[in-house]
Amino acid sequence: MILQINFKSGMPIYLQIVDQIKAAAASGALQPGEALPSIRPLAEELRVNRNTVAKAYSELESLGVIETLPGRGCFLKENQSTLRKEVRRKLLIEEVDQAIVQAHHLQVPRDEFLKLIQERLDALDDKRRAHQDHKED
Amino acid sequence: MNSPTPAIQIENLTYAYGRAEAVHDLSLSVQPGRCYGLFGRNGAGKTTTMKCLLNLLRPQRGQVRVFGLDPAKHEVAVKRSLSYVPDQVAFYPWMSVRETLDYLASFRANWNRMIEQELLERFQLDPAQRTGNLSKGQRTQVALIAAVCPETDLLVLDEPTSGLDPIVRREFIEAVIGAYQQGIPGHRTILVSTHLIAEFEGLIDEFTLIDRGRAVLTLDADLARERFQKIRARFAQSPPEIDLQAALRVRRDGRELELIVNGAGPELMERLRQHNPEALSTESLTLEEIFVATLKA
Numbered sequence: 001m002i003l004q005i006n007f008k009s010g011m012p013i014y015l016q017i018v019d020q021i022k023a024a025a026a027s028g029a030l031q032p033g034e035a036l037p038s039i040r041p042l043a044e045e046l047r048v049n050r051n052t053v054a055k056a057y058s059e060l061e062s063l064g065v066i067e068t069l070p071g072r073g074c075f076l077k078e079n080q081s082t083l084r085k086e087v088r089r090k091l092l093i094e095e096v097d098q099a100i101v102q103a104h105h106l107q108v109p110r111d112e113f114l115k116l117i118q119e120r121l122d123a124l125d126d127k128r129r130a131h132q133d134h135k136e137d
Numbered sequence: 138m139n140s141p142t143p144a145i146q147i148e149n150l151t152y153a154y155g156r157a158e159a160v161h162d163l164s165l166s167v168q169p170g171r172c173y174g175l176f177g178r179n180g181a182g183k184t185t186t187m188k189c190l191l192n193l194l195r196p197q198r199g200q201v202r203v204f205g206l207d208p209a210k211h212e213v214a215v216k217r218s219l220s221y222v223p224d225q226v227a228f229y230p231w232m233s234v235r236e237t238l239d240y241l242a243s244f245r246a247n248w249n250r251m252i253e254q255e256l257l258e259r260f261q262l263d264p265a266q267r268t269g270n271l272s273k274g275q276r277t278q279v280a281l282i283a284a285v286c287p288e289t290d291l292l293v294l295d296e297p298t299s300g301l302d303p304i305v306r307r308e309f310i311e312a313v314i315g316a317y318q319q320g321i322p323g324h325r326t327i328l329v330s331t332h333l334i335a336e337f338e339g340l341i342d343e344f345t346l347i348d349r350g351r352a353v354l355t356l357d358a359d360l361a362r363e364r365f366q367k368i369r370a371r372f373a374q375s376p377p378e379i380d381l382q383a384a385l386r387v388r389r390d391g392r393e394l395e396l397i398v399n400g401a402g403p404e405l406m407e408r409l410r411q412h413n414p415e416a417l418s419t420e421s422l423t424l425e426e427i428f429v430a431t432l433k434a
Contacts, residue, residue, distance in 0.1 A: 005339060007338055007339075007362060007421065007423045007424075008362075008420040008421050008422075008423065009420075009421060010362055010363050010366065010419075010420070010421035012359035012363075013339065013359060040314075040315055040319065041315075043314050043315070043318070044311045044314050044315045046339060047307070047310055047311060047314065047336075047339045047340070048314075048339035048340065049172055049314070049318070049339065049340050049341075049342060050314060050318040050319075051170065051172075051318075051342070052339070105410060105417075
């Protein structure tokens with residue numbers, strides 16, 4: 001898993017780390033039970049403040065994405081979301097709404113937008129499968 | 138809720154060399170555990186400000202406090218709580234790296250030999266080398282080792298990377314992150330003055346931009362990048378008359394518009410959208426671009 005910070009995205013640095021780890025978990029680039037890089041080397045590699053990485057990890061922990069095993073580090077959780085279904089839906093709705101607004105501004109019509117979502121879901125499935133095959137090799 | 142004693146508190150600091158005012162009515166506060174940037178051009182007053190914190194200069198007006206203490210009255214306690222890498226590093230040239238570090242360690246209550254060894258290896262420094270034969274980059278590396286090993290609560294860096302090559306600059310910052318920032322999270326405070334902002338971008342939590350001795354802008358780094366944006370728009374015909382007063386700077390070229398904004402981004406984006414641009418995009422400014430945009434505005 002290689003993370004990349006973009007100072008021009010306007011998104012707080014710790015949230016960029018949170019999002020990228022969530023994306024890696026969703027795509028299978030990071031497998032359940034797999035260890036995350038520890039804070040110091042990751043901070044050095046990204047050349048960001050250690051507190052920023054620590055903040056990202058504690059956010060991921062409170063979201064139930066990762067767990068910290070004392071003395072051993074952080075790991076991707078087996079059973080990821082501990083949030084109740086309604087809460088999960090609500091969080092997702094916010095993101096979907098944003099994408100809809102963006103689609104409107106970019107003048108992407110409804111069916112094209114829906115098709116795009118299908119395509120992206122398929123692409124993610126392909127990625128997952130690729131990671132799975134790779135693991136079984 | 139009581140906020141903790143700031144690591145650094147500067148209130149209405151004024152200092153002049155003769156009639157030349159170097160710092161004028163400067164105030165800022167650094168919370169413990171933060172990495173704070175003091176940005177400004179050469180001669181903006183950064184070094185003078187730092188020298189007041191270190192009791193190398195006495196404030197002529199206003200006051201400075203380090204962990205609540207006046208450096209002039211509690212010189213020993215203040216010096217014990219911080220370490221400092223000056224912009225011009227000077228050692229006794231006849232001493233070796235080893236002797237220099239031992240000499241500097243003799244003034245300190247605590248000296249982490251493991252970190253010392255780690256950094257000597259990382260920087261590939263030869264302990265037997267005389268400091269007089271070191272390059273500028275190597276002298277700065279020795280100064281950083283000497284600043285990190287005492288494990289003080291505050292690290293003051295004055296233009297630490299200027300005049301160094303890009304590789305040495307990167308290594309310097311990685312060493313600050315890796316070696317100095319270890320320990321209890323939130324207990325190591327860094328104050329760094331620099332005009333080479335890009336390298337420190339990821340490290341900085343908050344900054345004050347000073348110009349001609351005055352604080353021009355103090356902001357949280359993430360918030361700054363959210364507020365300062367560059368908006369680009371391209372229209373089918375030459376851009377219509379749009380009220381762009383809220384922008385810091387406007388550039389026009391044919392059918393294109395480029396705006397630099399501070400906080401007015403969403404509002405101006407909406408206004409541009411209403412004129413159906415062919416293309417409309419926005420990106421945040423980096424801290425260095427914010428520095429330039431603010432000082433040129």
